Amino acid sequence: MVVSIIGIGLLGGSFALAIREKYPKMRFIGVDTSVVNGQLALAKGIVDDVLPLEEAVAQSTLVVLATPVNIIIDLLPTVLDYLPPGATVLDLGSTKGLICDVADAHPKRAQFVAVHPMAGTENSGPGAAFKELLSGKNLIICDREKSNPDSLTLTESLFRDAGMRLFYMNPQEHDLHLAYVSHLSHISAFALGLTVLEKEKDEQAIFDMASTGFSSTVRLAKSSPAMWAPIFDQNRANVSDALAAYIEFLQQFKQVIDDQDVHTSLDFMQRANVIRRVLDGIEKR
Amino acid sequence: MVVSIIGIGLLGGSFALAIREKYPKMRFIGVDTSVVNGQLALAKGIVDDVLPLEEAVAQSTLVVLATPVNIIIDLLPTVLDYLPPGATVLDLGSTKGLICDVADAHPKRAQFVAVHPMAGTENSGPGAAFKELLSGKNLIICDREKSNPDSLTLTESLFRDAGMRLFYMNPQEHDLHLAYVSHLSHISAFALGLTVLEKEKDEQAIFDMASTGFSSTVRLAKSSPAMWAPIFDQNRANVSDALAAYIEFLQQFKQVIDDQDVHTSLDFMQRANVIRRVLDGIEKR
Numbered sequence: 135m136v137v138s139i140i141g142i143g144l145l146g147g148s149f150a151l152a153i154r155e156k157y158p159k160m161r162f163i164g165v166d167t168s169v170v171n172g173q174l175a176l177a178k179g180i181v182d183d184v185l186p187l188e189e190a191v192a193q194s195t196l197v198v199l200a201t202p203v204n205i206i207i208d209l210l211p212t213v214l215d216y217l218p219p220g221a222t223v224l225d226l227g228s229t230k231g232l233i234c235d236v237a238d239a240h241p242k243r244a245q246f247v248a249v250h251p252m253a254g255t256e257n258s259g260p261g262a263a264f265k266e267l268l269s270g271k272n273l274i275i276c277d278r279e280k281s282n283p284d285s286l287t288l289t290e291s292l293f294r295d296a297g298m299r300l301f302y303m304n305p306q307e308h309d310l311h312l313a314y315v316s317h318l319s320h321i322s323a324f325a326l327g328l329t330v331l332e333k334e335k336d337e338q339a340i341f342d343m344a345s346t347g348f349s350s351t352v353r354l355a356k357s358s359p360a361m362w363a364p365i366f367d368q369n370r371a372n373v374s375d376a377l378a379a380y381i382e383f384l385q386q387f388k389q390v391i392d393d394q395d396v397h398t399s400l401d402f403m404q405r406a407n408v409i410r411r412v413l414d415g416i417e418k419r
Numbered sequence: 420m421v422v423s424i425i426g427i428g429l430l431g432g433s434f435a436l437a438i439r440e441k442y443p444k445m446r447f448i449g450v451d452t453s454v455v456n457g458q459l460a461l462a463k464g465i466v467d468d469v470l471p472l473e474e475a476v477a478q479s480t481l482v483v484l485a486t487p488v489n490i491i492i493d494l495l496p497t498v499l500d501y502l503p504p505g506a507t508v509l510d511l512g513s514t515k516g517l518i519c520d521v522a523d524a525h526p527k528r529a530q531f532v533a534v535h536p537m538a539g540t541e542n543s544g545p546g547a548a549f550k551e552l553l554s555g556k557n558l559i560i561c562d563r564e565k566s567n568p569d570s571l572t573l574t575e576s577l578f579r580d581a582g583m584r585l586f587y588m589n590p591q592e593h594d595l596h597l598a599y600v601s602h603l604s605h606i607s608a609f610a611l612g613l614t615v616l617e618k619e620k621d622e623q624a625i626f627d628m629a630s631t632g633f634s635s636t637v638r639l640a641k642s643s644p645a646m647w648a649p650i651f652d653q654n655r656a657n658v659s660d661a662l663a664a665y666i667e668f669l670q671q672f673k674q675v676i677d678d679q680d681v682h683t684s685l686d687f688m689q690r691a692n693v694i695r696r697v698l699d700g701i702e703k704r
Contacts, residue, residue: 315615322669325672328668330599343537343557345539346539347601348601350604353632354636363684370676370679374676387662402613412625
């Protein structure tokens with residue numbers, strides 16, 4: 135069996151490393167516009183070969199689209215065009231609405247499976263890939279009824295092999311939830327990084343005074359712009375709503391602090407503390 | 420030598436545990452308005468006795484004020500009143516301006532040392548204390564020239580023993596920097612928690628879909644409201660400025676997303692990425 139990984143970065147690379155461990159004889163082909171990424175992926179044992187897209191797809195049983203989401207939209211029709219009968223293509227994108235729309239418009243839609251592994255780090259590229267990334271995390275599969283049963287079964291098996299728990303929903307639900315539990319976190323971290331960098335011109339001061347709390351909150355500001363800009367763009371209606379709600383809470387909080395209204399300040403934080411139940415659950419799983 | 424810890428929570432308890440390990444014969448007295456906290460601190464071996472404040476202070480060589488900052492302001496004059504000649508009181512508060520003002524107004528100012536250990540977790544109470552909390556972290560000492568040399572030397576020695584690196588600045592600089600590298604992070608997390616909880620009425624959905632990135636960004640929303648409300652209040656001018664700058668960046672980001680201006684979106688994130696240099700340094704130290 136031959137698997138092609140298109141975009142050999144953190145997520146595609148980690149998927150390949152996890153699956154290779156379970157299936158040592160599966161052959162992996164990498165496709166990447168970056169020659170360096172291809173060489174790193176070969177050197178790290180993520181893939182056995184690096185080939186041009188059409189050549190890789192034409193000999194694959196499974197094609198994994200692991201590029202930024204704007205590139206997924208560009209490549210998906212081409213990959214479906216070249217995909218052999220009986221083969222499957224899946225994407226690992228963090229948005230699902232537009233990608234599923236593109237798939238729906240293609241005659242070979244049933245060979246496509248839309249998935250989103252809820253896993254990542256703030257690092258990117260094949261150097262950041264590691265085989266444990268997906269283990270214990272959640273996978274969302276969208277519009278499963280539109281994929282043919284064999285393609286769906288192959289996808290489910292491989293991600294279960296990688297240690298993931300599977301969830302099912304439609305692309306609209308996916309994009310709405312993700313705006314709140316993922317995309318908003320990233321924007322809050324990017325904006326926090328910008329605010330602190332602008333104010334604290336002396337990086338040494340940040341370094342000396344920052345606590346582990348600051349590091350934790352701003353960590354996602356290290357994330358890849360090339361990955362996130364198209365995510366925010368594709369999910370902009372939901373992200374814009376989430377940001378509006380977040381800004382509203384921040385403005386209320388600021389007013390409460392300006393007014394020295396310690397009672398309401400306490401109340402805000404006590405309500406926010408409810409998140410502990412959710413986080414403690416996430417840490418335990 | 421007798422040390423009294425007033426407020427036996429995460430920070431006071433962790434300080435006591437770290438120092439006890441180095442000085443097994445030092446006697447520790449706990450003072451706490453919560454009977455349960457006192458009992459937990461005794462059971463955990465954080466303190467040898469629990470006594471009323473005046474009684475504890477009157478026999479101490481060192482008194483550590485480790486309560487929320489509003490209580491530090493209330494208690495500091497009383498503690499100084501009861502403090503024996505030659506003894507020292509220090510506070511561990513996250514704000515320094517108002518606390519130093521209160522100290523400056525007292526005739527025994529020179530027996531006081533204003534410090535802020537840049538360490539903490541989102542948990543509170545004596546149960547959360549652990550002896551490694553302070554190790555490898557930074558301690559800020561304010562207005563050192565106002566403390567008498569013996570009090571300063573004792574303070575510096577003990578925190579170095581706990582594994583901390585020492586920095587010196589005035590209370591105004593401290594409060595300004597902290598608004599950006601600590602207080603703002605907490606408000607951004609509290610507001611993020613509120614936004615997600617309000618939108619995602621179904622906690623199971625957050626649980627199923629939240630990634631480690633979300634957990635990391637919102638972690639500080641678990642922090643103690645009783646500790647943080649008075650910090651925001653005492654440092655409200657700086658915190659309000661920091662929040663205004665943060666909200667402004669978020670509004671710009673929202674506009675850029677609404678406008679589908681992917682170029683500026685990329686530029687924002689690339690500028691925020693500079694924070695990686697700072698964070699990588701913090702993680703290595």
